[in-house]
Amino acid sequence: MPVTFKPLESYRDDFSFANSAEAIRRFPFPFAEDSYMYSVNIEPATPREPGSVFAHWFDIDEHYLSEMAERALVLEKDPDRCLVMPHMAQAAWDTLEMLMEHLAADYPEHFELRREGSDWLWINRPLQIEQRFTFGDPASLPCEPLEYITRQVQGDFAVLDQRDGNLYMDAGMVTCPADWSIKFDAGMSFTQWHAPVPMAHQMGVFERALKYLLNIQVDHPVRRLNWTMTINPRLDTSSETFHEWGHERSQITPENVARKVHLRVELQFMPRLPRSNALLFGIRTYLISLEELASNPAWACRLHRVLRDLPEAIADYKGLSLYRQTVVDWLAQFDPEAVAA
Template sequence: MTVQFNLNESMRGQFKYHNSPLAIARFPFPFPEDSYMYSVNLEPATAKPDTVFAHWFDIDEHYLTETNERAMTLKSDPKRCVIMPHMQQAAWDFLEMAMEHLSQDYPEQFELRRHGKQWHWINHPMKIDVQFTFGDTSTLAMEPFEFISRQVQGDIALLDQREGDLWMDAGMITGAADWSLNFDAGMSFRQWHAPVPQIAHDLGVFERALKFLLNIQVGHPYRRLNWTMTINPRMDTSSETYHLWGHERCMVTPENVGELVHLRVELQFMPRLPRSNALLFSIRTYLISLNDLITHPDWAKRLHRVLRDLPEEIAEYKGITRYRATVVQWLSQFDQ
């Protein structure tokens, strides 16, 4: 697959971000119905050619923009990458999985050559060319988890499985949607999902979801879509940077809503890592402005109905309460 990368984009400061017609066409619109309630909505991660579901790790036109954004975030806050000592095997597991799939699915951009434990990795877009010994951290410039996580789009968590639960014991989270890795690191699945509104009312749904994830098998990954909204094409909306973006929720007007408000969709992908038995939980984020979204009339109609009828507690949880009415009113013109 040939990818044409957008250059000179910025996801902070003076925002410069553009979705091509192809990026709009393959955007993972998350609403199969005119209403929305929080659900597990897991499905087998089978390949769907010419969509964001084609490969295990989706690389698109924003690759260099997003990896550069990640590097800037890590420079200002290195704690966005956390890996606990017992997760080293899982880190090498993930490095192998990512390198194998990237080199197979995007051979023009990535190359992997292996001679036993002697590996040669080439990332052409990022101009990385390194030879190292698999399993020997001293042969890389940084920890293997950080090394490979800097080269994929989306956030990465490695979940250790023990005591009948999943524990967030490693993560590279530079594009969190209003949460904090430093707060959630070391927590169990039950603990970090406690704020989700529907869980408080239906613990059975939550427990069934956890039981399902605990039983995901090697070679049989699952995925789901999650969504929220973001003002400006800002990737880093973590709790740590709330002082930089929180006020933007008050800036939405009927005149700028199409430009400022972005639907933010997470493709959450969950494969089992074969050696360590850890579960990879990747969060690949896609952004689309409402101006771009309304080029699909059916999407505009459905988003209007979803936001209009969204339960208040979910709107509050997703942080859209302050500008929801403005967005609903603006979208109503496309739902006649």
């Protein structure tokens, strides 16, 4: 199904971002039940419905041009949002190859890859890029290979080195994180960067998840959904920029809640990189306002019940506590049980 790109929208300042009816229809609503608790919700990343966010390994949608412009703005201010430790050079080329191959195969109207040995030609029509380069030679690209390709793909990417029975965040491009920082987490193990998450450790969630991830095989990727909420359609909610967005959590009122509060869902995709044996950790972020979400009343009803009954420790960790009750009160109108009460 061909992808049509919207004109440039903003994820900051005037926040002109909005979803079309088609983007709302394909939004990856993350709740299969009326309640939520941490779990190892990992599944094989087999292709699903054509046109859905699960159809391809790397999803490109109507917001492509806007998200790539946002990434460029973040990197202009803070180029260290992309980092590659020296021992991860091969994994960076691995990532470039995987992304180029899949984009060209899945979206041939927009991307093309031609190869003659190590001489490659990459064509990105939406961004008007035509780049000849020598695979394996960083001097033949305008920037380091991981940065080069991830400036052209939606979502964040961490590249995890596997050693000593653990995974280490030793490379990545992270410009739209949900309240974390690759500069802080760089070099940490899977166990270390998940240490702040409440309740899940007592349940053994991350121990089971790590064991699963360590055994991922080439060409057998896995995926999972994660979620939080964000005020305004702001992609860059990094730890570094907390001073720009943290105060917005206290500005939610019954009058603006539907427009300003957004459900933020991450489609996390994890394939094994064949040359380096590193694990690519893709974090594709989708935003939807409560107003847009409520166009599907079943979603609004379920979200009401999830947030109403969410354990306080999880609500605090996700940064929802200041405005959760306002959201729950607004969503109650879509829950027949709440209306009847």
